[in-house]
Amino acid sequence: MNPLLEQFLSESKDFLQGIGEKLMQLEDAPNDSELMDALFRLVHTFKGNSGLFEFPELTRVLHAAETLMDAVREREVHYSRDLADRLLDAMDFVGMLCDSIADTGAIDPSVASDSARLSESLMELVGDRGEAAGETPFAVREEVLTDGALLPLSEVPEAARIEAYRLSRGESAVHWVEYVPEAECFFQGDDPLFQSRKTPKLVWSRMVAREAWAPLAELDCYRCNLNFHMLAAAARAELVAHFRFVADQVRIVAVPGYFFALPTGSASEHAALEAALPSLRALFDDGDVAGLRAKAKATLEAVAANSWAASALRWLDVLAEDTAERPKSLGMLLMAMADGKGPDWSTLAAPPDDAGVTDSSSPLSPEELDAMVALVRVQRDILSLPREAGWQPGRIKAVAATLAGCLRAAGRTDAMASLDEATEKSLAETQSGALVAWLDGTLLEPKPARRHSLHPSFPSSETISSSPAAPATGASPGSDAPMATEGRTARPSDEGQGGPKSLKVDQAKIDRLMNLIGEMVVSKNALPYLAARAETVFGSRDLSKEIKAQYAVINRIAEEMQDAIMQVRMMPxxxxxxxxxxxxxxxxxxxxxxxxxxxxxxxxxxxxxxxxxxxxxxxxxxxxxxxxxxxxxxxxxxxxxxxxxxxxxxxxxxxxxxxxxxxxxxxxxxxxxxxxxxxxxxxxxxxxxxxxxxxxxxxxxxxxxxxxxxxxxxxxxxxxxxxxxxxxxxxxxxxxxxxxxxxxxxxxxxxxxLSMAVTNVMIIESAGQRFGVPLDSIVETVRVPRTSIKAIKREQTTVLRGRIVPLRQLNTLLAIAEDAQVNEHGELAVLVVRLGDELLGLLIDDFHETVDIILKPMTGVLGHLGAYAGSALMGDGSILMVLNVNELIP
Amino acid sequence: MKRILIVDDAATVRMYHRNILEAAGYTVEEAVNGIEAIEKSLHQPFDLYVVDINMPKLDGYGFLRELRALDIPQAPAIMVSTEADSSDQVRAYAAGANAYHIKPVKPGQLLTQVKLLVGAAR
Amino acid sequence: MTIEYVKNRAHFRDVVSVEDAEALLAWIQTKSKPRIDLADCTHAHPANIQVLMATRPTISAWPRDEDLARWIQSALASNPNS
CATH class of the missing domain: 3.30.565.10 (Histidine kinase-like ATPase, C-terminal domain)
Structure with a gap:
């Protein structure tokens, strides 16, 4: 299988598990927005990953789930049990699809209808929003105005329209931007006014109420009832980039310049205009543009400034400026002046002059050009970010490298030298000024000085200044290196500590460690024997003492190690x-x-x-x-x-x-x-x-x-x-x-x-053999005089603290044909064990010490011997068989 | 030969980006966190970096700051994140990124940008 | 608080945030002749401007920030109720 797919499938298990868990938690806390967010993110990332493959049935369901969760997160849809049911169903289905992909590498096409049904059932809950969610209307439709009546341009003050007209005569197209924010946008943290204010190259703007205001008592000030209208002289790509997060709420229309030339004003003074018209026409017909302008100005002085006539005359002057020829537009305006209305510029409508950012001979496709414009704008914004002491030079160099790439791609190698020059200057000054100037002069259109445009993604300067502040005094030129060092040491090392502090370790490695520690625990148990031998065999009490002292140390360490490894194995x-x-x-x-x-x-x-x-x-x-x-x-x-x-x-x-x-x-x-x-x-x-x-x-x-x-x-x-x-x-x-x-x-x-790694057993003796009995099944050890043992029916019993305890010979239970030995006082050793709620006395030969052992289950042929819980290696190298008391009684 | 470093702790994502870039003929190397990425960059600087934000040890922001503070030839960096939040973008740019994408990046988009930044691979 | 209320005068300072709008609306409704001083305002979240549009208090001073002043003036010039 393709490793990418394998990876996806393995991750998908985690996603499904996580989604299931979060849904369950949400059921108890249906208003927990953090949970909703977490759930949305899981579904969102999962869907994103699924999009890497061609599994439309899978992606469709996840997409619907994502849309639904988004709506829940945005509180457009309320969380309900029904919703959880449907989501769980959908996730089960997704799990099934993943399994099928894992098994066969494909999805059975017959599930397509299930996928559609589940998606629909999810989208049903989303309601209205669902219709839009099928496809994200990312790119705003490219629109060019062909009919002036379609936009309320006459409501734009004349001065602004004249400015827009003049700008559109130059390099840039002027766009009408209409931003209709969603009513709920304030809740999403949007500030449409801020966004609008930061629109690049604004010429004119206004904010209007969308609908009549509700009576004050019912007014909801958090429902956005505002529309934003703007004229901007920025390139389309810039505007699209600026509004890309609200692309579905924005309309951007290129407005050919002549549409701005709309005379407006009161209908008075029409007579004065009619009187002047014949001579204006004559001048126009003669091609005397200068004369026409002079006549227009002269007439203008005689009419009221707020009249339609004055407005038309002003436009005549503007349309005639900067041109020696007589543009067609002048003729149309003159005709309109005779009628007292219009002109209807739509007859002139032609493809707009989409003045680009780069020269028109650029080898880039329109998409690449768009991408480049966006990229270049981002670089400009980066340059206008607050300085960063530690890495400002590096950042400038990276921006320069980015711009150089764009220049090469656009075939503008001519500008390379000036870019290098500007970069050097910026680096020397550790200020981006020179590079910004170069950018504005070479790659971007000249900006009107009064507007400082910020990138749309920069909500406010407060966000930016959270990074370490630049030194108050300007560092001397060329001091990059010391600054870099200083910046690095001074920076709080917050980023390094973000990751989780846990470590995933293969189970086998833990098991090995555990076994090794187990062996050590057993080996250390050999030391007391050694100490005993030092004394008894070699007659050295001092050596024996020293060994015992060392043993104590090793014993403590071993116990701690054991405890530590237990902790590792602990799970909640x-x-x-x-x-x-x-x-x-x-x-x-x-x-x-x-x-x-x-x-x-x-x-x-x-x-x-x-x-x-x-x-x-x-x-x-x-x-x-x-x-x-x-x-x-x-x-x-x-x-x-x-x-x-x-x-x-x-x-x-x-x-x-x-x-x-x-x-x-x-x-x-x-x-x-x-x-x-x-x-x-x-x-x-x-x-x-x-x-x-x-x-x-x-x-x-x-x-x-x-x-x-x-x-x-x-x-x-x-x-x-x-x-x-x-x-x-x-x-x-x-x-x-x-x-x-x-x-x-x-x-x-x-x-x-808590743990079964180390078992505490008591060593007992029976028929000359040593056995281990887990301490937790032992109730007590007593020595009972033979005379206290009574036979009830065929059972031997004794009375311990007023309670009748049945007795059994351990030897008999282990099929050893020997009786338990009686000591010199005529007592039998009775090991009282718990069998469920019952007590049972085991007759044995003798009790010995208790030890900690690592119990190894019996394997192979001996595995079926239920009477034994397992075996353990003792410090002297012998094997201790540990009894399973519960299985001892047939 | 254009060398691109993919810095991401998620193997799936690394593989995804690698597949796109290698198919277009670029030489790709990988780092699983910022520390490894810095080490690799010191060894031999790259022509472009494609960087994730959330990573253990040293995250994307931290990596870029460190990278930009190094005295080596600086190359553009594309930050790739699941965060659509604009404040993340600002942080990315402030740290030294030159472009920002939201995961998963459309192969066409990524390649267009890579081509603009380092030129075609062949 | 970025809106300071003194008697019948509300003084907008610096950036007035979205949270301020509700209190502003409530305040205006309690005053017979509310006056709004915007001189020191550099940005106001549109929720606040909506309140001004719907309630039409007297603006005693426009923002010194010319750009903001233009926006708010344009908003208060439009009147769908009439």
Whole structure:
């Protein structure tokens, strides 16, 4: 498979997981905008990545999801359960597609309709916005004005129109810019006025209300009701670049110059104009432009300045300026003057003079030209940013390199020398002035001095000045190097610390470290033997002492190492818990139940192996609870309980154990039904049906082959009962207890060791052999006089603290044909162990010390020997067999 | 031979940019964070940098500042980010970027700009 | 606060931000003859200008920033209600 695709697929798993999690969290906090943002970003990035490949079915769904999440984030659509459902469905579908891509490298075309259906179901929620979202109208349509009546140009003051006309006679086209911000734009942080004020080369501008203002009481000042109208003498590409973030709200129309020539004013003075017209016409027909202008000026003095006639005469003067010929426009204006209205310049409409930034012989395509204009403008803006002490010269050089690239690309190598010169000057002055001047003079059109244009992406100077300020006094020319050093050392090193401080390590490496430490722990145990030998065999008590002292040191270090590696392997239970929100939500929904999940203590940590082994049992318990525990909402209400049930999963550390409680407030377990079922299944004798206490009866659900549900449902109880849970938990030295009250709910408690890497065992002796017994299954060690052992039926028992404890010969259980030895006082050694809730006394020969061992499970042929939990290597090199007390009793 | 350095911690993105640029005939090298990028640039400066913002150790801004403070031939830098926020752009430019793109960059757009900045590869 | 309220006079200073608009609207409604001094204003978020457009208080001084003055004057010259 293509490695890029492989990468994408592996990342997509993380995305799907993340999206699922965030959606679940959002369900509890539907107004958390940070969550919404995070969710949007996930979907957004995922969609972006999917766009790198040709999987339209996949991208379509993600695109719809992105649009929807964007709308949610912008508060245009409210988060709802239905929305979450649809999004989850969509993500499941996406997961399925990813799997299919992973398996076959392609997507089955038959899913196209599913993709369309899911996308539609998402877009349905987006509503109106959805229609626009299908395609982003990025590029503003290129428009040239062909009919003056289409724009309210007559509302532009004459002086501004004259300026615009004159500018359009020069190099630049003049554009009408109409910016209609979205009503909600203030909420997105837009400042359309600021954006408009920064429009490059503004000639004229105004701000008008879009609709009549609402009565004050109802006025919403945060709904934008403003339109912005502007005339700008900047190139189209510049304007598009400036407004690119609001491209869909802006209309940019090139206005050929003559459209500005509209006489406006009161209709008085028409007689004076009519009187002057014949001589004006005559001058025009003679081609005497200078005479025409003189006559116009003379007539102008005789009419009121605010009249239409005066305006027309002024325009006559303007149209005639700078030209020796008699332009067609003059003739049209004269005709209009006779009519007292017009002229209709649309008859003159011709392709606009799209004066470019570079010369027209440029070898660049229009797209490349656009890209270059944008690039050059950015460089100019970079130059006008506040100086940066540390890297200003580098920044200038980089801008120069960028501009040089553009020059080469545009075939303007002629300007190379002057660029180099300007760059040198800027560097010497550590000021960008010279380069800016060069830019304005060579690549960009001359700017009107009164407007200082900033790049659209520069919202305000405050944002920029957050970077380190330039030194107050100007550094001497050519002092780049020391400045650079100073800048670097003085800069706060914030950027280096941004990354996460955690490290991903291959599991195998941790395991190896763990094994090595285990071996060391065992090896160090050889030292006490050595000390003993030093004394007994070599007779050196001093050496023995020294070895013991060294041993103490090594022992401490080894213990710390062990502890450290345990910490590395620790994982929070959230690793397992994270799947439950979705599980509970989906399952309860499917069952028509209303269940609220409460997770507590997700930060509780335990060894990776323990955490991993928790997953399946927990899922089973939760499913059971949803399936059998919780009642339908109506039933709950009828019973006087809230319709919504609560499922609590809480983890906590208690001493060296992790305790997990799963508690529901459902119908609880009916001990009578359990007893009856157990009897029917032959799990208990008839006589014990009445004898069993309620709590004892409830424990029966852990018995192999027990299932309380009448019908094996789709969701749980697929023939696997709670006994499977019990077995799985006991496999990692854990225990399960259950409490239930009919009508009030059930509570299940899992208790697990924090870690199973090191096991604390007591060494015992039986039939001349040494065995290990895990300390956590030992209740106590007692020596019982032989006389205190009584036989009840065929069982041997003894009484310990008023409680009858059954006794068994360990030898018998291990099929060793020997009796336990009695010591010189006529006592038998009894190791009392816990078997579930029962106590059992094991008759053995003797007790020895307790040791920490690294338990290695039995493998191969010996693997099936359930009586042994595993073996361990001892410090003297011998092997210790460790008993599995729970499996000892057949 | 035009050498371009892609600085990005995401392997997918590096591969994506590499594929586009190599297909157009440019010579591409990669760095997974700003530190590595600085080391490579010191070794042999590049003709163009394509830089991600969010990276461990030294991010895109930090890398550009360091790069611009080095006494080596300076080449244009294109910053590529998932952030459409204008303040990120300003920061990028202030740090020493010469162009800014939002991920994923359209191959055509990237190539147009690269061609303007360093010329065609062949 | 970038709008200073003294009796029936609101004084815009420097950059008046979007957050100020709501308070401005509320303030204007409590005054019978509100007067707005824009002289020291260099930029006002359009939400504030909308308030001025809709409520038409007396402008006692236009911004010294000519560009801003032109924009605000153009806004107050348009009147869709009439």
């Amino acid at each position: 239970v959230s690793f397992v818990f994270q799947r439950f929100p979705r599980l509970v939500r989906d399952t309860s929904r499917k069952l028509g139940k209303d269940v609220q999940l409460v997770l507590e203590g997700e930060d509780t940590e335990a060894d990776k192996l323990i955490i991993e082994s928790l997953g399946d049992p927990l899922v089973h318990i939760v499913r059971n609870s949803l399936d059998h525990g919780f009642e339908l909402p109506e039933v709950r209400q009828a019973a006087g309980k809230p319709a919504t049930g609560t499922l609590l999963i809480r983890a906590a550390q208690e001493a060296d154990r992790v305790v997990i409680d799963i508690r529901d407030d459902g119908r609880g377990i009916d001990p009578e039904i359990v007893k009856r079922k157990a009897y029917e299944k032959g799990l208990i004798e008839e006589d014990s049906v009445d004898r069993l206490s309620d709590q004892e009866a409830i424990q029966l659900i852990f018995a192999p082959g027990f299932s309380t549900a009448e019908v094996v449902s789709d969701l749980s109880g697929r023939g696997v009962g709670m006994d499977a849970v019990k077995t799985a938990i006991e496999r990692v030295n854990g225990s399960v207890t259950i409490e239930s009250k009919k009508g009030h709910g059930t509570s299940i408690r899992l208790s697990l060791p």
